[in-house]
Amino acid sequence: MRAPGAAGKGGGGGPPPEGVSAGRRDGREADAGPLIVSGGGSTMVATDSLLAERALLAALQGDADSWRNRLADIRSLDNAPAPAWRPGDVGLAVFQAEQAAAAVAEHAGRLADSLGEAAQNYGDAERMLTLLLRSSSALAAHTAGRFAPLLSILALPALTSAALVVSVLRWLAPGLSPAPADARGGGGRAGKARGARQQDAEWFRIPPEVVSDPVFVQAVRVLVSSIDDAAAGAAGVPLPVSFTLGDEGFGLLGVSASARSVLGLVRPLGPFRETPIRVERTAVRRAPPPRGLAGLARRIPRASPGAPQVRIERYGSTRPVWVVYSGGTIDWSPIASTEPWDLTSNISSVADHQSGSYRTVVQAMKAAGVQPGDRVVQVGHSQGGLVAAQVAASAEFDTVAVATFGAPAGQVDVPAEVPMIATEHTDDLVPALGGTPNDATGADNRHLVVRREAFATGELPQGESVPAHNLAVYEETARLEDASEEPRIVAFRSDLAELLGSEPGETSWWRGTRVVGSTGGEADAVVSSSATGGG
Amino acid sequence: MDAQATGVAPVGLFDDHERRADRVRALDEQRMLLRALQADVLSALNHLAPAAGLHWRSASARRYAEQREQLRDEVRRLLWAIDEAANEVGVALSALAGGE
Numbered sequence: 001m002r003a004p005g006a007a008g009k010g011g012g013g014g015p016p017p018e019g020v021s022a023g024r025r026d027g028r029e030a031d032a033g034p035l036i037v038s039g040g041g042s043t044m045v046a047t048d049s050l051l052a053e054r055a056l057l058a059a060l061q062g063d064a065d066s067w068r069n070r071l072a073d074i075r076s077l078d079n080a081p082a083p084a085w086r087p088g089d090v091g092l093a094v095f096q097a098e099q100a101a102a103a104v105a106e107h108a109g110r111l112a113d114s115l116g117e118a119a120q121n122y123g124d125a126e127r128m129l130t131l132l133l134r135s136s137s138a139l140a141a142h143t144a145g146r147f148a149p150l151l152s153i154l155a156l157p158a159l160t161s162a163a164l165v166v167s168v169l170r171w172l173a174p175g176l177s178p179a180p181a182d183a184r185g186g187g188g189r190a191g192k193a194r195g196a197r198q199q200d201a202e203w204f205r206i207p208p209e210v211v212s213d214p215v216f217v218q219a220v221r222v223l224v225s226s227i228d229d230a231a232a233g234a235a236g237v238p239l240p241v242s243f244t245l246g247d248e249g250f251g252l253l254g255v256s257a258s259a260r261s262v263l264g265l266v267r268p269l270g271p272f273r274e275t276p277i278r279v280e281r282t283a284v285r286r287a288p289p290p291r292g293l294a295g296l297a298r299r300i301p302r303a304s305p306g307a308p309q310v311r312i313e314r315y316g317s318t319r320p321v322w323v324v325y326s327g328g329t330i331d332w333s334p335i336a337s338t339e340p341w342d343l344t345s346n347i348s349s350v351a352d353h354q355s356g357s358y359r360t361v362v363q364a365m366k367a368a369g370v371q372p373g374d375r376v377v378q379v380g381h382s383q384g385g386l387v388a389a390q391v392a393a394s395a396e397f398d399t400v401a402v403a404t405f406g407a408p409a410g411q412v413d414v415p416a417e418v419p420m421i422a423t424e425h426t427d428d429l430v431p432a433l434g435g436t437p438n439d440a441t442g443a444d445n446r447h448l449v450v451r452r453e454a455f456a457t458g459e460l461p462q463g464e465s466v467p468a469h470n471l472a473v474y475e476e477t478a479r480l481e482d483a484s485e486e487p488r489i490v491a492f493r494s495d496l497a498e499l500l501g502s503e504p505g506e507t508s509w510w511r512g513t514r515v516v517g518s519t520g521g522e523a524d525a526v527v528s529s530s531a532t533g534g535g
Numbered sequence: 536m537d538a539q540a541t542g543v544a545p546v547g548l549f550d551d552h553e554r555r556a557d558r559v560r561a562l563d564e565q566r567m568l569l570r571a572l573q574a575d576v577l578s579a580l581n582h583l584a585p586a587a588g589l590h591w592r593s594a595s596a597r598r599y600a601e602q603r604e605q606l607r608d609e610v611r612r613l614l615w616a617i618d619e620a621a622n623e624v625g626v627a628l629s630a631l632a633g634g635e
Binding site: 056057060063064067070071073074077078088089090093094096097099100101103104107108111 | 561562564565568569572575576579582583599602603605606609610612613616617619620622623624626627
């Protein structure tokens with residue numbers, strides 16, 4: 001998903017330009033929050049610098065132990081008949097060095113343990129808070145769902161009174177309104193009507209400061225995870241049963257079930273109907289392999305109408321490695337048009353149905369020549385990240401690494417053995433729409449989650465509804481990840497570099513289009529037209 | 536069979552020369568190994584930069600920075616202890632050379 005209003009300019013058939021590579025020039029990058037690292041098979045949660053420090057100290061402890069052993073071996077080389085154990089004696093001097101090495105090992109180990117304990121406590125607190133929030137939210141949602149009819153009857157007079165009071169206040173004191181209608185809508189009757197609509201939109205609009213507040217984002221995450229509980233309550237399912245089947249239990253209900261319900265209710269009325277898709281290759285080039293996470297983020301196609309949504313790179317010849325990049329949502333209309341990167345695909349993806357965007361990626365991969373045994377790296381932003389995780393979870397391809405940026409993919413079951421880094425901004429609403437991850441900070445979660453508050457101290461940019469979701473901002477976070485010495489992030493980077501090698505590969509861009517007006521019996525198709533370029 | 540293995544003090548000029556030559560070889564090897572170890576410890580010390588710029592609360596960060604500085608001091612002490620040991624080996628070698 002990509003925030004409305006944040007889309008790039010008009011697309012085209014050729015290869016789109018890569019994302020911005022320079023850092024923000026207002027110095028916000030330096031002021032932004034630290035990277036918080038969790039998952040990766042550990043229950044610790046901490047900043048990347050703390051975890052890197054802990055790894056450094058643990059390594060020093062190991063080194064010091066090894067130095068002590070080496071000194072003991074050195075001392076044993078002395079074949080003097082009997083050590084004198086007095087000043088000036090070699091054996092005594094080496095023994096004193098051994099003692100110094102032991103002191104270093106002990107001190108380094110103690111410090112590493114204290115850092116580990118701090119990270120463990122942080123992780124425990126976060127897990128406890130998440131569990132508490134999820135449980136209380138599930139209870140509240142279930143209760144609200146159960147008493148929804150009664151609550152709506154009780155709330156009707158209150159809502160009517162509130163609307164009346166607001167109308168009277170706005171008539172008595174127009175200054176309470178955000179702006180005069182004429183100023184916003186222009187002159188004339190149509191302009192006044194448009195202005196009035198905008199005025200109403202402003203009146204009900206949630207300010208970006210609220211949308212980008214990490215507390216609000218967390219609340220949305222919990223609420224999204226509780227929709228199934230409200231539905232279960234309304235359907236009369238007892239709370240313990242709902243709790244057992246939901247996110248908190250077996251995970252049979254949850255965000256996917258909620259999205260499936262929405263599709264079941266709304267699709268007959270017209271919105272969110274899936275269509276067949278047509279995929280075509282729009283351009284081919286040669287390019288060197290990407291370097292680091294910032295290199296991956298930079299190559300994700302920008303969400304732009306008419307532009308290719310998928311980029312596929314092939315490296316190596318004997319046993320090729322493919323890198324597949326998918327971008328964010330382009331069309332936010334609930335009625336499917338020709339664009340597969342739309343709201344329909346968002347809902348279908350969350351519902352775990354094969355969305356138009358998912359099918360576009362799979363068709364493009366097959367058309368590009370990906371074979372069943374080929375290794376694939378999946379990369380995506382927003383909806384593209386969700387699709388990347390779903391392709392990795394499907395086992396249709398041999399996925400060897402996944403990198404997502406701002407993707408609502410917390411509940412996608414990517415196999416534990418597939419190395420994955422999910423980068424999320426805590427002030428980005430979109431990842432929260434995927435609900436609470438099944439086991440965000442537990443030992444069973446093998447995938448690394450790197451979080452950062454993108455606008456921790458800086459002011460929010462104007463004109464963007466969810467600025468922290470912008471791909472350029474995720475690129476900045478990826479650069480911080482590339483600079484990080486946290487061992488697991490370092491390992492991901494080095495494994496990626498080893499996998500892709502240094503030789504240039506073939507890059508192709510792919511564009512999917514929905515076949516609208518289809519009866520539904522039509523199959524997806526690949527059109528093999530492309531513009532080929534050199535260099 | 537040497538004196539250490541038998542526990543019997545060597546007798547005779549030939550045994551004395553042999554024992555001294557063994558000792559010189561052992562000390563040479565010790566000195567070489569100590570210098571190699573010294574280089575490794577120095578490299579580790581250079582990697583152990585001061586704990587600045589870490590995102591921790593001020594009070595605990597201060598306490599941690601103090602502990603971290605003490606650790607660096609201990610690594611320095613180890614470095615000096617190894618240097619001291621290598622110097623003692625050098626002195627012993629000089630003494631053996633002077634005694635010839």
